[in-house]
Amino acid sequence: MNVKSKKPPRPVFVCRECGHQSGKWLGRCPDCGEWESLVEEILHVQTPGGTTVSQPQPLYLAPEGDEDRISTRMEELDRVLGGGIVPGSVVLIGGEPGIGKSTLLLHLLASIAEDGRKVLYVSGEESARQIKMRARRLGAIHPDEFLATESVVEHIIAMTCAMRPSLLAVDSIQTLTCTDVASSPGSVTQVRESAYRLLGMAKKENIPVVLVGHVTKDGAIAGPKVLEHMVDTVLYFEGDRSHAFRILRTVKNRFGSTNEIGVFEMKEEGLVQVSNPSEILLAERPINEPGSVVLPSVEGTRPILVEVQALVSPTNLGTARRTAIGADQQRLSLLCAVLEKKAGLDMYGHDIFLNIAGGMRIDEPALDLGVICALASSLLEKPIPSTTVVCGEVGLAGEVRAIGHVDVRIREAQRLGFNRFVLPRSNKERITWKPAIELIGVSSLQELMDVVFG
Structure with missing residues (x-):
């Protein structure tokens, strides 16, 4: 009797960045263009079996789900999630080592357990003793919290289906292994396959899953990019880490906005929510000091007032330095050129340093006017009144352009006691209500200099 031998697994080369597969090693990935990113993996060829074909149904008959969101009882976390955790969804949290991902996870599990819901925490990195030590320090121990130290995906899925918790948290996805995948934990194949199986379990059993992901030296989540596409x-x-504040930022969200942020402060008792970050970020602001101005920024739907600091100093080198912390350095160079050309200020022969105080990072165009005012203030040694806030976009021709969310910026500045708001003239003309703060519209850099420096 002839027995047909099974096909041996064949080696393939998989790109760590994008998951592209090649039959031979290549120095550069043909898909994403990264150099030396292809690593050897063993590909198991599975024999196709019987499959069940699902039947389509009218969209209006599909079950509703938004009203079933699970509140985390943490306002900052609920904000970035779009109102809570959707049952059956998969959430991926990434961040630098030691930034507080595991601490946030323990706070999240304890908050949900306080509602009488069972939660399961699976760790492949730490022992149960280590986790309990941290949970005791954070005050995050609850009878409905369950803990398992496991790294085999099949065991985690079986455990979850038997227990049926309200939330499964896995720390981290890079430590998981599938028994039928012949590669080491953290490899492209293991990360992709582990996430795929946990995703299938979450959708089938309607159990939300929170995954913690490591990041590379460039700040991206380690593993194939397809991992971020798979999750919700x-x-x-x-x-x-030198600052106490931590920002939880949404990069992708199928159930809400992708522009929201949550602000936390790291203390001895763990992460503490910051419900009013503007007051804390401005608490140590110097008064009537050249090079300092307040900017009403908006992250998603949330207004946050931050301090923009600039230091302009004559250079002793052949080439002047341009350094930006918390802002785009290329944008800083562009605005320096606009000041030199359109406002007649000598920026070329000066070293320029820009900082967004408090460890914040601002990427929106409304930062332009704040940077311009801070640079001019430091160069001219003229302080901007401490009760003035500025915001607006600046074009290459020196014009001041309109920005969005002006109403919420004005209300936040009013609430914190500022009495003068410098903004684009086109924005001022569209305001239909009477704010209790003086609004000054400008349309060019010349008007801005006259208004701010008299």
Whole structure:
């Protein structure tokens, strides 16, 4: 009797960045263009079996789901999630080592457990003793919290289906392995296959899953980029470890906005929500000091007042330095050129340093006017009144362009006691209500200099 031998697994080369597969090693990935990113993996060829074909149904008959969101009882986290955790969804949280991902996870599990819901925390990195030590320090121990130290995906799925918790948290996706995948934990194949199986379990059993992901030296989540495409929500935990503040930023969200942020402060008792970050970020602001101005920024739907600091100093080198912390350095160079050309200020022979105080990072165009005012103030040694806020976009011709969310910026500046708001003239003309703050519209850099520096 002839027995047909099984096909041996064949080696393939998989790109760490995008998951592209090649039959031979290549120095550069033909898909994403990264150099030396292809690593050897063993590909198991599965024999196709019987499959069940699902039947389509009218869209209006599909089950509703938004009203079933699970509140985390953490206002900052609910904001970035779009109102809570959607049952059956998969959330991926990434961040630098030591930034507080595991701490946030323990706070999240304890908050949900306080509602009488069972939660399961699976760790492939730490022992149960280590996790309990941290949970005790954070005050995040609850009878409905369950803990398992496991790294085999099949065991985690079986455990979850038997227990049926309200939330499964896995720390981290890079430590998981599938028994029928012959590669080491953290490899492209293992990460992709582990995430795919947990995603299938979440959708089938309607159990939400939170995954923690490591990041590379460039700040991107380690593993194939397809990992971020597979999950429903991607959150990045950001912050400088020298600062107490941590920013939870939404990068992808199928169930809400992708522009929201949550602000936390790292203390001895763990992460503490910051419900009013503007007051804290401006608490140590110098008064009537050249090079400092307040900017009403908007992250998603949330207004945050931040301090923009600039230091302009004559250079002793042949080439002047341009350094930006918390802002785009290329944008800083562009605005320096606009000031030199359109306002007649000598920026070329000066070293320029820009900083967004408090460890914040601002990417919106409304930052332009704040940068311009801070640079001019430092160069001219003329302070901007401490009760003035500015915001607006600046074009290459020196014009001041309109920005969005002006109403919420004005209300936040009013609430914190500012009495003068410099903004684009086109924005001022469209305001239909009477704010209790003086609004000054400008349309060019010349008007801005006259208004701010008299």
